[in-house]
Amino acid sequence: MSRTWSVDEHLADVLRSVRPLDPIELHLLDAQGCVLVEDVLVATPLPPFDNSSMDGYAVRVADVEKASEADPAVLEVVGDVAAGTGRMPKIGPGQAARVMTGAPLPPGAEAVVPVEWTDGGTGGGPADTMAAHSADPSGGTGEVRVHRPVTARQYVRDKGGDIRAGAVALEAGTVLGPAQIGLLAAVGCETVTVRPRPRVVVLSTGSELVRPGSPLGPGQIHDSNSYALTAAARAAGAIAYRVGAVADDAETLRTVIEDQLVRADAVVTSGGVSVGAYDVVKEALSDLDGTVLGGADLTEPEEPGESSDAPEHEKPAAPVRSVEFRRLAMQPGKPQGFGLVGPEGIPLFALPGNPVSSYVSFELFVRPALRALMGLAPVSRPTVRARLECEEPIGSPAGKRQFLRGRYEPPGEGERIGTVRPVGGAGSHLLGSLARADALIVVPERTTEVARGDELDVVPLDGAD
Numbered sequence: 137m138s139r140t141w142s143v144d145e146h147l148a149d150v151l152r153s154v155r156p157l158d159p160i161e162l163h164l165l166d167a168q169g170c171v172l173v174e175d176v177l178v179a180t181p182l183p184p185f186d187n188s189s190m191d192g193y194a195v196r197v198a199d200v201e202k203a204s205e206a207d208p209a210v211l212e213v214v215g216d217v218a219a220g221t222g223r224m225p226k227i228g229p230g231q232a233a234r235v236m237t238g239a240p241l242p243p244g245a246e247a248v249v250p251v252e253w254t255d256g257g258t259g260g261g262p263a264d265t266m267a268a269h270s271a272d273p274s275g276g277t278g279e280v281r282v283h284r285p286v287t288a289r290q291y292v293r294d295k296g297g298d299i300r301a302g303a304v305a306l307e308a309g310t311v312l313g314p315a316q317i318g319l320l321a322a323v324g325c326e327t328v329t330v331r332p333r334p335r336v337v338v339l340s341t342g343s344e345l346v347r348p349g350s351p352l353g354p355g356q357i358h359d360s361n362s363y364a365l366t367a368a369a370r371a372a373g374a375i376a377y378r379v380g381a382v383a384d385d386a387e388t389l390r391t392v393i394e395d396q397l398v399r400a401d402a403v404v405t406s407g408g409v410s411v412g413a414y415d416v417v418k419e420a421l422s423d424l425d426g427t428v429l430g431g432a433d434l435t436e437p438e439e440p441g442e443s444s445d446a447p448e449h450e451k452p453a454a455p456v457r458s459v460e461f462r463r464l465a466m467q468p469g470k471p472q473g474f475g476l477v478g479p480e481g482i483p484l485f486a487l488p489g490n491p492v493s494s495y496v497s498f499e500l501f502v503r504p505a506l507r508a509l510m511g512l513a514p515v516s517r518p519t520v521r522a523r524l525e526c527e528e529p530i531g532s533p534a535g536k537r538q539f540l541r542g543r544y545e546p547p548g549e550g551e552r553i554g555t556v557r558p559v560g561g562a563g564s565h566l567l568g569s570l571a572r573a574d575a576l577i578v579v580p581e582r583t584t585e586v587a588r589g590d591e592l593d594v595v596p597l598d599g600a601d
Protein backbone atom coordinates (compact mmCIF):
# COMPACT_ATOMS: atom_id res chain seq x y z
CA MET A 137 0.00 0.00 0.00
CA SER A 138 1.26 3.47 -0.76
CA ARG A 139 -0.41 6.67 0.44
CA THR A 140 -3.38 6.92 2.78
CA TRP A 141 -6.64 8.10 1.19
CA SER A 142 -9.18 10.26 2.97
CA VAL A 143 -12.79 9.09 3.19
CA ASP A 144 -13.86 11.88 0.84
CA GLU A 145 -11.17 11.10 -1.73
CA HIS A 146 -12.11 7.43 -1.83
CA LEU A 147 -15.82 8.19 -2.14
CA ALA A 148 -15.13 10.70 -4.93
CA ASP A 149 -13.04 8.10 -6.76
CA VAL A 150 -15.82 5.50 -6.43
CA LEU A 151 -18.47 7.92 -7.67
CA ARG A 152 -16.29 9.05 -10.58
CA SER A 153 -16.16 5.45 -11.73
CA VAL A 154 -19.86 4.55 -11.67
CA ARG A 155 -22.42 5.59 -14.28
CA PRO A 156 -26.19 5.33 -13.96
CA LEU A 157 -27.54 2.08 -15.39
CA ASP A 158 -29.24 2.16 -18.80
CA PRO A 159 -33.01 2.73 -18.54
CA ILE A 160 -35.44 -0.15 -19.01
CA GLU A 161 -39.21 -0.42 -19.25
CA LEU A 162 -40.78 -1.99 -16.18
CA HIS A 163 -44.27 -2.80 -15.02
CA LEU A 164 -45.44 -0.24 -12.47
CA LEU A 165 -45.00 -2.36 -9.37
CA ASP A 166 -41.57 -3.51 -10.44
CA ALA A 167 -40.52 0.13 -10.74
CA GLN A 168 -41.11 1.00 -7.08
CA GLY A 169 -38.16 2.97 -5.71
CA CYS A 170 -36.77 3.59 -9.20
CA VAL A 171 -36.15 6.91 -10.94
CA LEU A 172 -38.22 7.93 -13.98
CA VAL A 173 -36.06 8.85 -16.94
CA GLU A 174 -38.72 10.67 -18.98
CA ASP A 175 -41.71 12.89 -18.27
CA VAL A 176 -45.02 11.02 -18.16
CA LEU A 177 -47.72 12.93 -20.04
CA VAL A 178 -51.40 12.50 -19.27
CA ALA A 179 -53.45 11.27 -22.23
CA THR A 180 -56.83 11.40 -20.49
CA PRO A 181 -57.63 13.99 -17.83
CA LEU A 182 -57.93 13.09 -14.17
CA PRO A 183 -60.74 12.71 -13.20
CA PRO A 184 -61.79 11.65 -16.70
CA PHE A 185 -65.34 13.05 -16.25
CA ASP A 186 -67.32 15.34 -13.90
CA ASN A 187 -68.37 13.17 -10.96
CA SER A 188 -69.98 13.27 -7.56
CA SER A 189 -67.91 13.51 -4.36
CA MET A 190 -70.86 12.36 -2.21
CA ASP A 191 -73.59 9.76 -2.15
CA GLY A 192 -76.68 11.91 -2.75
CA TYR A 193 -78.92 13.44 -5.38
CA ALA A 194 -77.89 15.14 -8.59
CA VAL A 195 -80.05 18.28 -8.88
CA ARG A 196 -80.55 21.58 -10.68
CA VAL A 197 -79.54 24.46 -8.40
CA ALA A 198 -82.67 26.56 -9.02
CA ASP A 199 -84.90 23.67 -7.87
CA VAL A 200 -83.43 23.63 -4.34
CA GLU A 201 -82.65 27.35 -3.97
CA LYS A 202 -85.20 27.90 -1.18
CA ALA A 203 -85.13 24.42 0.34
CA SER A 204 -85.21 24.03 4.13
CA GLU A 205 -86.12 21.23 6.51
CA ALA A 206 -89.39 23.03 7.38
CA ASP A 207 -90.17 23.65 3.71
CA PRO A 208 -88.34 21.01 1.63
CA ALA A 209 -88.01 21.10 -2.14
CA VAL A 210 -89.84 18.03 -3.45
CA LEU A 211 -88.17 16.54 -6.53
CA GLU A 212 -89.07 13.63 -8.78
CA VAL A 213 -86.35 10.94 -8.67
CA VAL A 214 -85.79 9.71 -12.22
CA GLY A 215 -83.18 6.99 -11.59
CA ASP A 216 -79.86 5.88 -10.16
CA VAL A 217 -76.36 6.74 -11.33
CA ALA A 218 -73.89 4.23 -9.95
CA ALA A 219 -70.09 4.48 -10.24
CA GLY A 220 -69.03 2.79 -13.46
CA THR A 221 -72.30 3.39 -15.24
CA GLY A 222 -72.45 4.63 -18.81
CA ARG A 223 -76.23 5.09 -18.94
CA MET A 224 -77.57 8.22 -17.29
CA PRO A 225 -80.98 9.82 -16.96
CA LYS A 226 -81.28 13.45 -18.09
CA ILE A 227 -82.23 15.76 -15.23
CA GLY A 228 -84.99 18.18 -16.15
CA PRO A 229 -86.57 20.93 -14.01
CA GLY A 230 -88.04 19.53 -10.79
CA GLN A 231 -86.11 16.27 -11.21
CA ALA A 232 -83.21 14.56 -9.40
CA ALA A 233 -81.25 11.29 -9.72
CA ARG A 234 -79.64 9.27 -6.99
CA VAL A 235 -75.91 9.53 -7.59
CA MET A 236 -73.10 7.63 -5.88
CA THR A 237 -69.62 8.86 -4.94
CA GLY A 238 -67.44 8.75 -8.06
CA ALA A 239 -70.39 8.27 -10.44
CA PRO A 240 -70.68 10.66 -13.40
CA LEU A 241 -72.78 13.78 -12.96
CA PRO A 242 -75.84 13.16 -15.17
CA PRO A 243 -76.64 15.65 -17.93
CA GLY A 244 -78.79 18.58 -16.79
CA ALA A 245 -77.61 18.33 -13.16
CA GLU A 246 -75.52 21.18 -11.73
CA ALA A 247 -74.69 20.01 -8.20
CA VAL A 248 -75.08 17.15 -5.74
CA VAL A 249 -77.07 17.26 -2.50
CA PRO A 250 -75.63 14.77 0.04
CA VAL A 251 -78.22 12.22 1.17
CA GLU A 252 -77.94 13.57 4.75
CA TRP A 253 -79.50 16.86 3.51
CA THR A 254 -82.58 14.99 2.27
CA ASP A 255 -85.20 12.55 3.52
CA GLY A 256 -83.56 9.84 1.38
CA GLY A 257 -86.87 9.32 -0.39
CA THR A 258 -88.55 7.99 2.76
CA GLY A 259 -91.00 10.83 3.30
CA GLY A 260 -89.65 11.12 6.89
CA GLY A 261 -86.92 13.25 8.54
CA PRO A 262 -83.27 13.69 7.49
CA ALA A 263 -81.73 10.42 6.24
CA ASP A 264 -78.40 8.90 7.41
CA THR A 265 -78.08 6.67 4.42
CA MET A 266 -79.64 5.71 1.13
CA ALA A 267 -81.87 2.71 0.65
CA ALA A 268 -79.69 -0.02 -0.85
CA HIS A 269 -80.18 -0.64 -4.55
CA SER A 270 -81.03 -4.27 -3.76
CA ALA A 271 -83.80 -3.06 -1.43
CA ASP A 272 -85.04 -0.59 -4.04
CA PRO A 273 -84.53 -2.14 -7.50
CA SER A 274 -86.77 0.52 -9.00
CA GLY A 275 -83.66 2.69 -9.07
CA GLY A 276 -84.85 4.89 -6.30
CA THR A 277 -87.66 6.38 -8.34
CA GLY A 278 -90.32 8.27 -6.47
CA GLU A 279 -89.85 11.52 -4.61
CA VAL A 280 -87.12 13.05 -2.51
CA ARG A 281 -87.41 15.96 -0.10
CA VAL A 282 -84.34 18.23 -0.14
CA HIS A 283 -83.71 20.17 3.09
CA ARG A 284 -80.87 22.51 2.05
CA PRO A 285 -79.84 24.48 -1.04
CA VAL A 286 -76.57 23.83 -2.92
CA THR A 287 -74.44 26.10 -5.06
CA ALA A 288 -73.48 25.29 -8.66
CA ARG A 289 -70.80 22.51 -8.85
CA GLN A 290 -71.07 21.84 -5.11
CA TYR A 291 -69.94 18.24 -4.38
CA VAL A 292 -68.88 17.87 -8.00
CA ARG A 293 -65.31 16.92 -8.85
CA ASP A 294 -64.41 18.58 -12.14
CA LYS A 295 -63.15 16.65 -15.16
CA GLY A 296 -59.39 17.36 -15.33
CA GLY A 297 -59.56 19.10 -11.94
CA ASP A 298 -56.63 17.02 -10.66
CA ILE A 299 -54.55 16.83 -13.87
CA ARG A 300 -55.46 18.24 -17.29
CA ALA A 301 -55.07 16.18 -20.47
CA GLY A 302 -51.65 16.80 -21.99
CA ALA A 303 -50.14 17.92 -18.67
CA VAL A 304 -47.06 16.28 -17.16
CA ALA A 305 -48.18 13.79 -14.50
CA LEU A 306 -44.65 13.11 -13.25
CA GLU A 307 -41.37 14.66 -14.29
CA ALA A 308 -38.23 12.81 -15.28
CA GLY A 309 -36.11 12.31 -12.17
CA THR A 310 -39.08 11.50 -9.92
CA VAL A 311 -38.56 8.57 -7.55
CA LEU A 312 -41.53 6.21 -7.76
CA GLY A 313 -43.06 5.67 -4.33
CA PRO A 314 -46.57 4.38 -3.57
CA ALA A 315 -48.30 7.69 -4.38
CA GLN A 316 -46.49 8.13 -7.69
CA ILE A 317 -47.27 4.53 -8.68
CA GLY A 318 -50.91 5.18 -7.80
CA LEU A 319 -50.96 8.28 -10.01
CA LEU A 320 -49.39 6.45 -12.95
CA ALA A 321 -51.99 3.71 -12.63
CA ALA A 322 -54.76 6.35 -12.44
CA VAL A 323 -53.65 7.94 -15.70
CA GLY A 324 -53.55 4.52 -17.35
CA CYS A 325 -49.80 3.75 -17.50
CA GLU A 326 -49.02 0.05 -17.30
CA THR A 327 -45.26 0.34 -17.73
CA VAL A 328 -42.70 3.10 -17.17
CA THR A 329 -39.14 3.75 -18.28
CA VAL A 330 -36.84 3.92 -15.29
CA ARG A 331 -33.30 3.21 -14.23
CA PRO A 332 -33.38 -0.37 -12.94
CA ARG A 333 -32.39 -1.58 -9.52
CA PRO A 334 -28.77 -2.67 -9.58
CA ARG A 335 -28.13 -6.39 -9.19
CA VAL A 336 -25.57 -6.79 -6.43
CA VAL A 337 -23.66 -10.00 -5.84
CA VAL A 338 -22.52 -10.32 -2.22
CA LEU A 339 -19.92 -12.83 -1.16
CA SER A 340 -17.75 -13.26 1.87
CA THR A 341 -14.35 -14.86 2.11
CA GLY A 342 -12.76 -16.86 4.89
CA SER A 343 -12.18 -20.54 5.58
CA GLU A 344 -13.42 -19.97 9.14
CA LEU A 345 -16.95 -19.13 7.95
CA VAL A 346 -19.93 -21.48 8.20
CA ARG A 347 -23.48 -20.62 7.38
CA PRO A 348 -25.98 -19.88 10.15
CA GLY A 349 -27.80 -23.08 11.04
CA SER A 350 -24.62 -25.17 10.90
CA PRO A 351 -22.80 -26.06 14.13
CA LEU A 352 -19.45 -24.40 14.74
CA GLY A 353 -16.29 -26.49 14.63
CA PRO A 354 -13.04 -25.40 16.29
CA GLY A 355 -12.03 -21.89 15.17
CA GLN A 356 -15.16 -21.45 13.08
CA ILE A 357 -17.63 -18.54 13.16
CA HIS A 358 -20.94 -17.95 11.45
CA ASP A 359 -20.83 -15.90 8.27
CA SER A 360 -22.70 -12.74 9.23
CA ASN A 361 -21.23 -10.27 6.73
CA SER A 362 -22.85 -11.75 3.64
CA TYR A 363 -26.22 -11.52 5.41
CA ALA A 364 -25.76 -7.97 6.70
CA LEU A 365 -24.42 -6.75 3.36
CA THR A 366 -27.17 -8.46 1.36
CA ALA A 367 -29.76 -6.87 3.64
CA ALA A 368 -28.02 -3.50 3.34
CA ALA A 369 -27.99 -3.77 -0.45
CA ARG A 370 -31.71 -4.55 -0.44
CA ALA A 371 -32.40 -1.66 1.91
CA ALA A 372 -30.51 0.58 -0.53
CA GLY A 373 -32.91 -0.48 -3.31
CA ALA A 374 -30.78 -3.11 -5.02
CA ILE A 375 -31.63 -6.67 -6.03
CA ALA A 376 -29.09 -8.56 -3.95
CA TYR A 377 -27.79 -12.10 -4.48
CA ARG A 378 -26.03 -13.63 -1.48
CA VAL A 379 -23.45 -16.07 -2.75
CA GLY A 380 -22.15 -16.85 0.72
CA ALA A 381 -18.70 -17.72 1.91
CA VAL A 382 -15.82 -18.68 -0.35
CA ALA A 383 -12.81 -20.43 1.19
CA ASP A 384 -9.45 -18.70 1.35
CA ASP A 385 -8.22 -19.76 -2.06
CA ALA A 386 -7.42 -17.14 -4.70
CA GLU A 387 -8.17 -19.29 -7.74
CA THR A 388 -11.55 -20.41 -6.36
CA LEU A 389 -12.46 -16.84 -5.54
CA ARG A 390 -11.57 -15.59 -9.02
CA THR A 391 -13.65 -18.35 -10.59
CA VAL A 392 -16.63 -17.61 -8.35
CA ILE A 393 -16.50 -13.89 -9.12
CA GLU A 394 -16.11 -14.55 -12.84
CA ASP A 395 -19.15 -16.84 -12.77
CA GLN A 396 -21.19 -14.25 -10.92
CA LEU A 397 -20.38 -11.31 -13.21
CA VAL A 398 -23.11 -12.23 -15.70
CA ARG A 399 -25.79 -11.31 -13.19
CA ALA A 400 -24.03 -8.40 -11.48
CA ASP A 401 -24.15 -4.63 -11.77
CA ALA A 402 -21.91 -4.49 -8.68
CA VAL A 403 -19.96 -7.01 -6.62
CA VAL A 404 -19.34 -6.71 -2.89
CA THR A 405 -16.86 -8.97 -1.11
CA SER A 406 -15.86 -8.92 2.53
CA GLY A 407 -12.68 -10.07 4.21
CA GLY A 408 -9.24 -10.83 2.94
CA VAL A 409 -8.10 -7.27 2.25
CA SER A 410 -5.63 -6.77 5.07
CA VAL A 411 -2.00 -7.77 5.31
CA GLY A 412 -2.32 -11.37 6.54
CA ALA A 413 -0.95 -14.46 4.85
CA TYR A 414 -4.44 -15.63 3.87
CA ASP A 415 -5.82 -12.33 2.61
CA VAL A 416 -7.10 -13.96 -0.49
CA VAL A 417 -9.17 -11.18 -2.04
CA LYS A 418 -6.11 -9.06 -2.42
CA GLU A 419 -4.22 -11.97 -3.89
CA ALA A 420 -7.02 -12.83 -6.31
CA LEU A 421 -7.81 -9.35 -7.54
CA SER A 422 -4.59 -7.40 -7.58
CA ASP A 423 -1.52 -7.99 -9.76
CA LEU A 424 -3.52 -9.32 -12.62
CA ASP A 425 -0.81 -8.71 -15.20
CA GLY A 426 -2.72 -6.17 -17.18
CA THR A 427 -5.98 -8.07 -17.29
CA VAL A 428 -8.98 -7.94 -15.06
CA LEU A 429 -11.56 -10.60 -14.43
CA GLY A 430 -13.34 -11.57 -17.60
CA GLY A 431 -10.31 -10.93 -19.73
CA ALA A 432 -10.78 -7.24 -20.55
CA ASP A 433 -7.73 -5.27 -21.51
CA LEU A 434 -6.27 -2.94 -18.93
CA THR A 435 -4.79 -0.61 -21.49
CA GLU A 436 -5.40 3.10 -20.99
CA PRO A 437 -8.98 4.17 -21.77
CA GLU A 438 -9.41 5.94 -25.11
CA GLU A 439 -9.65 9.69 -25.21
CA PRO A 440 -12.92 11.01 -26.62
CA GLY A 441 -12.66 11.22 -30.39
CA GLU A 442 -10.03 8.49 -30.63
CA SER A 443 -10.82 5.77 -33.10
CA SER A 444 -12.99 2.87 -32.06
CA ASP A 445 -15.08 0.76 -34.38
CA ALA A 446 -17.35 -0.47 -31.61
CA PRO A 447 -20.84 1.07 -31.61
CA GLU A 448 -21.40 3.46 -28.68
CA HIS A 449 -23.66 1.09 -26.73
CA GLU A 450 -21.11 -1.71 -26.85
CA LYS A 451 -18.33 0.32 -25.26
CA PRO A 452 -17.70 -0.06 -21.55
CA ALA A 453 -19.72 2.39 -19.45
CA ALA A 454 -16.57 3.49 -17.68
CA PRO A 455 -12.89 2.78 -18.18
CA VAL A 456 -12.07 -0.70 -16.97
CA ARG A 457 -9.39 -0.71 -14.31
CA SER A 458 -8.07 -3.26 -11.90
CA VAL A 459 -9.03 -3.50 -8.26
CA GLU A 460 -6.81 -1.24 -6.23
CA PHE A 461 -6.21 -1.86 -2.54
CA ARG A 462 -5.86 1.19 -0.34
CA ARG A 463 -5.47 2.34 3.21
CA LEU A 464 -8.09 4.86 4.26
CA ALA A 465 -7.82 7.42 7.05
CA MET A 466 -10.85 6.01 8.83
CA GLN A 467 -11.77 3.66 11.63
CA PRO A 468 -13.34 1.20 11.18
CA GLY A 469 -12.81 0.44 7.50
CA LYS A 470 -9.12 1.17 7.02
CA PRO A 471 -8.32 -1.40 4.30
CA GLN A 472 -10.46 -1.12 1.17
CA GLY A 473 -10.34 -2.46 -2.36
CA PHE A 474 -12.17 -0.93 -5.28
CA GLY A 475 -12.07 -1.30 -9.04
CA LEU A 476 -13.99 -2.09 -12.20
CA VAL A 477 -13.93 -5.71 -13.31
CA GLY A 478 -15.02 -7.78 -16.28
CA PRO A 479 -15.50 -6.61 -19.84
CA GLU A 480 -18.27 -4.26 -18.79
CA GLY A 481 -16.35 -2.59 -15.99
CA ILE A 482 -18.56 -3.68 -13.10
CA PRO A 483 -17.72 -1.94 -9.82
CA LEU A 484 -16.24 -4.32 -7.26
CA PHE A 485 -15.98 -3.34 -3.62
CA ALA A 486 -13.60 -5.44 -1.53
CA LEU A 487 -14.59 -4.51 2.00
CA PRO A 488 -12.72 -5.40 5.18
CA GLY A 489 -13.82 -8.54 7.01
CA ASN A 490 -14.52 -7.21 10.48
CA PRO A 491 -18.33 -7.07 10.65
CA VAL A 492 -18.61 -3.45 11.75
CA SER A 493 -15.93 -2.40 9.25
CA SER A 494 -17.74 -4.01 6.34
CA TYR A 495 -21.08 -2.53 7.38
CA VAL A 496 -19.71 1.00 7.84
CA SER A 497 -17.80 0.70 4.55
CA PHE A 498 -21.00 -0.33 2.81
CA GLU A 499 -22.80 2.69 4.23
CA LEU A 500 -20.08 5.12 3.21
CA PHE A 501 -19.09 3.83 -0.23
CA VAL A 502 -21.31 1.05 -1.60
CA ARG A 503 -24.69 2.57 -0.80
CA PRO A 504 -23.79 5.87 -2.53
CA ALA A 505 -22.56 3.93 -5.56
CA LEU A 506 -25.77 1.89 -5.73
CA ARG A 507 -27.81 5.08 -5.53
CA ALA A 508 -25.68 6.59 -8.31
CA LEU A 509 -26.32 3.47 -10.46
CA MET A 510 -30.05 4.01 -9.91
CA GLY A 511 -29.80 7.74 -10.68
CA LEU A 512 -30.89 8.62 -7.13
CA ALA A 513 -29.74 11.79 -5.40
CA PRO A 514 -28.38 12.64 -2.95
CA VAL A 515 -26.17 9.58 -2.92
CA SER A 516 -25.02 9.90 0.70
CA ARG A 517 -27.23 9.92 3.74
CA PRO A 518 -27.88 13.34 5.22
CA THR A 519 -26.07 14.15 8.45
CA VAL A 520 -27.51 16.00 11.43
CA ARG A 521 -25.75 17.78 14.27
CA ALA A 522 -26.18 16.31 17.73
CA ARG A 523 -24.80 16.83 21.23
CA LEU A 524 -22.83 13.93 22.65
CA GLU A 525 -24.15 12.26 25.79
CA CYS A 526 -21.55 10.10 27.51
CA GLU A 527 -20.14 9.58 31.00
CA GLU A 528 -16.39 9.46 30.21
CA PRO A 529 -14.43 11.23 27.41
CA ILE A 530 -13.84 8.98 24.37
CA GLY A 531 -10.50 8.87 22.58
CA SER A 532 -10.26 8.84 18.79
CA PRO A 533 -7.24 8.02 16.60
CA ALA A 534 -5.39 11.10 15.34
CA GLY A 535 -5.66 11.65 11.59
CA LYS A 536 -8.57 9.21 11.15
CA ARG A 537 -12.26 9.87 10.75
CA GLN A 538 -13.88 7.63 13.32
CA PHE A 539 -17.39 6.27 13.02
CA LEU A 540 -18.72 5.35 16.44
CA ARG A 541 -22.07 3.63 16.78
CA GLY A 542 -24.77 5.48 18.66
CA ARG A 543 -28.41 6.03 19.41
CA TYR A 544 -29.75 9.32 18.18
CA GLU A 545 -32.54 11.28 19.87
CA PRO A 546 -34.00 14.04 17.67
CA PRO A 547 -34.39 17.53 19.16
CA GLY A 548 -37.32 17.96 21.52
CA GLU A 549 -39.68 20.94 21.64
CA GLY A 550 -37.64 24.19 21.58
CA GLU A 551 -34.29 22.35 21.21
CA ARG A 552 -31.95 23.32 18.36
CA ILE A 553 -30.28 19.91 17.98
CA GLY A 554 -30.78 16.38 19.25
CA THR A 555 -28.50 14.18 21.32
CA VAL A 556 -26.52 11.06 20.54
CA ARG A 557 -25.29 8.40 22.96
CA PRO A 558 -22.53 5.96 21.99
CA VAL A 559 -23.48 2.28 22.00
CA GLY A 560 -20.65 -0.15 22.79
CA GLY A 561 -17.00 0.57 22.11
CA ALA A 562 -15.00 1.35 18.99
CA GLY A 563 -14.00 -2.30 18.27
CA SER A 564 -14.84 -3.34 14.73
CA HIS A 565 -15.95 -6.82 15.84
CA LEU A 566 -18.80 -5.49 18.06
CA LEU A 567 -21.86 -6.65 16.14
CA GLY A 568 -24.07 -6.65 19.25
CA SER A 569 -23.72 -2.92 19.75
CA LEU A 570 -24.03 -2.26 16.00
CA ALA A 571 -27.40 -3.98 16.12
CA ARG A 572 -28.55 -1.71 18.97
CA ALA A 573 -27.35 1.47 17.25
CA ASP A 574 -29.43 3.59 14.90
CA ALA A 575 -26.78 6.11 13.90
CA LEU A 576 -23.10 6.61 13.18
CA ILE A 577 -21.29 9.29 15.19
CA VAL A 578 -18.63 11.02 13.11
CA VAL A 579 -15.48 12.06 14.96
CA PRO A 580 -13.37 14.25 12.62
CA GLU A 581 -9.78 13.41 11.69
CA ARG A 582 -8.27 16.24 13.75
CA THR A 583 -10.18 15.35 16.94
CA THR A 584 -8.48 13.00 19.38
CA GLU A 585 -11.02 13.12 22.20
CA VAL A 586 -14.73 13.84 22.49
CA ALA A 587 -16.65 14.47 25.69
CA ARG A 588 -20.16 15.05 26.96
CA GLY A 589 -21.76 18.14 25.39
CA ASP A 590 -19.58 18.16 22.25
CA GLU A 591 -21.47 18.87 19.03
CA LEU A 592 -20.80 16.28 16.32
CA ASP A 593 -22.11 15.13 12.94
CA VAL A 594 -24.38 12.11 13.18
CA VAL A 595 -25.62 9.91 10.33
CA PRO A 596 -29.02 8.38 11.14
CA LEU A 597 -29.29 4.89 9.62
CA ASP A 598 -32.21 2.80 8.38
CA GLY A 599 -34.28 1.33 11.17
CA ALA A 600 -35.30 -2.29 11.35
CA ASP A 601 -38.66 -1.52 9.69
Ligand SMILES: Nc1nc2c(c(=O)[nH]1)N[C@H]1C(S)=C(S)[C@@H](COP(=O)(O)OP(=O)(O)OC[C@H]3O[C@@H](n4cnc5c(N)ncnc54)[C@H](O)[C@@H]3O)O[C@H]1N2
Pocket residue numbers: 340341342344345357358359360361362406407408409410411412415468469470471487488489490491493564
Ligand atom coordinates in the same frame (compact mmCIF):
# COMPACT_ATOMS: atom_id res chain seq x y z
N1 LIG B 1 -1.05 -6.55 11.00
C1 LIG B 1 -2.22 -5.95 10.68
N2 LIG B 1 -3.36 -6.61 10.92
C2 LIG B 1 -4.52 -6.03 10.61
C3 LIG B 1 -4.54 -4.74 10.08
C4 LIG B 1 -3.34 -4.08 9.84
O1 LIG B 1 -3.27 -2.94 9.37
N3 LIG B 1 -2.19 -4.74 10.16
N4 LIG B 1 -5.75 -4.16 9.85
C5 LIG B 1 -6.85 -4.59 10.67
C6 LIG B 1 -8.09 -4.02 10.23
S1 LIG B 1 -8.29 -2.39 10.54
C7 LIG B 1 -9.06 -4.74 9.67
S2 LIG B 1 -10.57 -4.02 9.32
C8 LIG B 1 -8.93 -6.15 9.37
C9 LIG B 1 -9.37 -6.45 7.95
O2 LIG B 1 -9.06 -7.73 7.68
P1 LIG B 1 -9.53 -8.53 6.42
O3 LIG B 1 -10.34 -7.70 5.51
O4 LIG B 1 -8.36 -9.18 5.84
O5 LIG B 1 -10.56 -9.54 7.04
P2 LIG B 1 -10.31 -10.98 7.64
O6 LIG B 1 -8.93 -11.08 8.14
O7 LIG B 1 -10.77 -11.95 6.63
O8 LIG B 1 -11.33 -10.93 8.84
C10 LIG B 1 -11.24 -10.01 9.87
C11 LIG B 1 -12.16 -10.43 10.99
O9 LIG B 1 -13.49 -10.43 10.55
C12 LIG B 1 -14.08 -11.72 10.68
N5 LIG B 1 -14.92 -11.97 9.51
C13 LIG B 1 -14.49 -12.01 8.25
N6 LIG B 1 -15.50 -12.30 7.43
C14 LIG B 1 -16.58 -12.45 8.18
C15 LIG B 1 -17.93 -12.76 7.90
N7 LIG B 1 -18.36 -12.99 6.65
N8 LIG B 1 -18.81 -12.84 8.91
C16 LIG B 1 -18.38 -12.63 10.18
N9 LIG B 1 -17.11 -12.31 10.52
C17 LIG B 1 -16.21 -12.24 9.54
C18 LIG B 1 -12.91 -12.65 10.70
O10 LIG B 1 -13.21 -13.87 11.29
C19 LIG B 1 -11.89 -11.84 11.46
O11 LIG B 1 -12.15 -11.91 12.84
O12 LIG B 1 -7.60 -6.57 9.53
C20 LIG B 1 -6.97 -6.11 10.74
N10 LIG B 1 -5.68 -6.71 10.85
Ligand code: MOO
Pocket residue numbers: 466467468469470471488490493564
Ligand atom coordinates in the same frame (compact mmCIF):
# COMPACT_ATOMS: atom_id res chain seq x y z
O1 MOO C 1 -10.25 -0.35 10.17
MO1 MOO C 1 -10.54 -1.94 10.68
O2 MOO C 1 -11.77 -1.66 9.63
O3 MOO C 1 -10.65 -1.05 12.20
O4 MOO C 1 -11.43 -2.65 11.90
